[in-house]
Amino acid sequence: MPDTLQVLIADPIHEDGRKLLATYPDIHVDIATGLDEEGLILKIPTYDALIVRSKSRVTRSVIEAGRALKAIGRAGIGVDNIDISAATEHGIVVFNTPDANATTTAELTVAHMMSLSRHLPQADRSVRSNEWQPTRFVGTELAGKTVGIIGFGTIGRLVAERCAALKMKVLAYDPYVTPEIMCQYSAAQRNLDSLLASSDYVTLHCPLTDKTHNLIDATRLSAMKSGARLINCARGGLVDEKALLDALRTGHIAGAALDVFAKEPPLGSEFIACDNVVLTPHLGASTKEAQQAVSVQIAEDVAKFLTTGEAESAVNLPRVSSEQFSQSRPYQTLALALGRLAGALTEAPISELVVRLFGRIADFDPRPITVEAVIGLLESRLAERVNRVNATHLATAQGIEVRESRSQHVRDYLSLIEICVVAPNKSTTVAGTLLGGRQPHLVRIDSYHVEAPLGGHFLFTRHRDQPGVVGTLGGILGREKINISRMNVGVDGMVDTAIALIGVSAPLPENAIAEIRALPVIFEVFGISL
Numbered sequence: 001m002p003d004t005l006q007v008l009i010a011d012p013i014h015e016d017g018r019k020l021l022a023t024y025p026d027i028h029v030d031i032a033t034g035l036d037e038e039g040l041i042l043k044i045p046t047y048d049a050l051i052v053r054s055k056s057r058v059t060r061s062v063i064e065a066g067r068a069l070k071a072i073g074r075a076g077i078g079v080d081n082i083d084i085s086a087a088t089e090h091g092i093v094v095f096n097t098p099d100a101n102a103t104t105t106a107e108l109t110v111a112h113m114m115s116l117s118r119h120l121p122q123a124d125r126s127v128r129s130n131e132w133q134p135t136r137f138v139g140t141e142l143a144g145k146t147v148g149i150i151g152f153g154t155i156g157r158l159v160a161e162r163c164a165a166l167k168m169k170v171l172a173y174d175p176y177v178t179p180e181i182m183c184q185y186s187a188a189q190r191n192l193d194s195l196l197a198s199s200d201y202v203t204l205h206c207p208l209t210d211k212t213h214n215l216i217d218a219t220r221l222s223a224m225k226s227g228a229r230l231i232n233c234a235r236g237g238l239v240d241e242k243a244l245l246d247a248l249r250t251g252h253i254a255g256a257a258l259d260v261f262a263k264e265p266p267l268g269s270e271f272i273a274c275d276n277v278v279l280t281p282h283l284g285a286s287t288k289e290a291q292q293a294v295s296v297q298i299a300e301d302v303a304k305f306l307t308t309g310e311a312e313s314a315v316n317l318p319r320v321s322s323e324q325f326s327q328s329r330p331y332q333t334l335a336l337a338l339g340r341l342a343g344a345l346t347e348a349p350i351s352e353l354v355v356r357l358f359g360r361i362a363d364f365d366p367r368p369i370t371v372e373a374v375i376g377l378l379e380s381r382l383a384e385r386v387n388r389v390n391a392t393h394l395a396t397a398q399g400i401e402v403r404e405s406r407s408q409h410v411r412d413y414l415s416l417i418e419i420c421v422v423a424p425n426k427s428t429t430v431a432g433t434l435l436g437g438r439q440p441h442l443v444r445i446d447s448y449h450v451e452a453p454l455g456g457h458f459l460f461t462r463h464r465d466q467p468g469v470v471g472t473l474g475g476i477l478g479r480e481k482i483n484i485s486r487m488n489v490g491v492d493g494m495v496d497t498a499i500a501l502i503g504v505s506a507p508l509p510e511n512a513i514a515e516i517r518a519l520p521v522i523f524e525v526f527g528i529s530l
């Protein structure tokens, strides 16, 4: 099936997502679950997309083995099992489902909080052992208690709303969220130390990163209120498990509810023999509703991206709505062509790329347009694949600073894109517009007014402004049996330099370019294919 897009599902996902993928005639799906890293490395090379949940580890080695890989879909929220930097460097889009299982996880958090307060798992075990000891399981009310939420994103906010409805006082710590937003969810902002010292329940809802690894360590546990309870439905690595065990044994922490563990499953973990903990097997996202929602959403996102290039909710791309993306699509094509032209006119190392949008186009989100200019500039310079995902990363690696600006000011055209490329001792500016709202059209090179459709092959020269130059060029082209389709000659008026942009039927051979370069009247010559 050479032209079929190949998708590998490597963890079990709800059947509705699989059914949705099956409705795409151009997509073929294979399912191979339970593969370890080595197994994935062997399996991945022919696949265009990979869909996983939290079990499969999509490491740099897996990504590098994925020679055809264009997209990785995570049916869930946390992407700590995917090497995002490696995916970005290789131009692979990573999708997750940021909202689809959030309510389900918030509900599990509240369930854990209630289990801890009322000793439900312990009481259940006791009754099953034919005991009847109501006084042993006297609990505490949630109403009137203080809950401290660490990480105030989607799930943290849902937990806050639920705790407020339970008449709890809600505190929140999140270095990236404003107190105003916290207030909208009935939460008061605190720094981490103050939150830990004041909360009867502390619940974690931040991602696992290098910065949050072991966020709750022995020091932070000892800073918690004596008799407080800890709930972790986020990621195992957020809590130092050894320190938590010690705090549970001394009774400083009265109880903990853990849905996630540093190593899953936590076989042989000392938590298993600890009676004041409630353990669940990473159930946060496990409801029928959430499993169906994450499966369908990830299938939709991956299929849409593979078949149309749209990537509305990618982890490693700026978020741009489908509507904005498709409205600016013709301008993206224009920016790509202008980037290619500016790159072709600049042989030296580039230090800066400036993308300026004028007129109506200034109303658009500039990012999808700018990134196409970067792709156009870089793609002929680099051997590796350059795309929307890795273009900015590759530009930075090349030492190119990318800047963009917008102005409603109309410059002769309703919309105009200007691209300026700065290299040592030289900067080149090209500007273009859309003809009929769709056709990329060049209108200027530096200060020369030049009109040409942005497509096909060109010969470009910068030469002394004197009679006979264009005739000489025409003679060389005729000898090479290359037809001229159109010709633009631009004169600045201020200097004795002119430019010629000649549309040609085929690329010029290197020897003809060298011959033109050797002419004393020629300052610069480029063969350009757009």
Ligand SMILES: NC(=O)c1ccc[n+]([C@@H]2O[C@H](COP(=O)([O-])OP(=O)(O)OC[C@H]3O[C@@H](n4cnc5c(N)ncnc54)[C@H](O)[C@@H]3O)[C@@H](O)[C@H]2O)c1
Binding pocket: 077, 078, 079, 098, 101, 102, 105, 150, 151, 152, 153, 154, 155, 156, 173, 174, 175, 176, 177, 205, 206, 207, 208, 211, 212, 233, 234, 235, 259, 260, 282, 283, 284, 285, 286
């Ligand atoms: N148990 C499960 O099955 C399950 C299900 C879904 C999500 N999760 C986990 O829950 C986490 C939270 O999910 P979400 O949808 O709310 O994510 P989110 O991205 O919407 O929110 C995470 C929040 O954490 C904050 N944050 C980042 N670093 C922080 C730090 N050092 N201290 C405090 N806050 C910090 C961010 O600013 C953000 O507001 C996910 O990363 C995922 O790992 C687990």
Ligand SMILES: O=C(O)CC[C@@H](O)C(=O)O
Binding pocket: 053, 054, 055, 075, 076, 077, 078, 079, 101, 282, 284, 285, 286
């Ligand atoms: O795949 C799962 O069931 C867990 C998902 C959960 O950890 C998430 O981050 O969304």
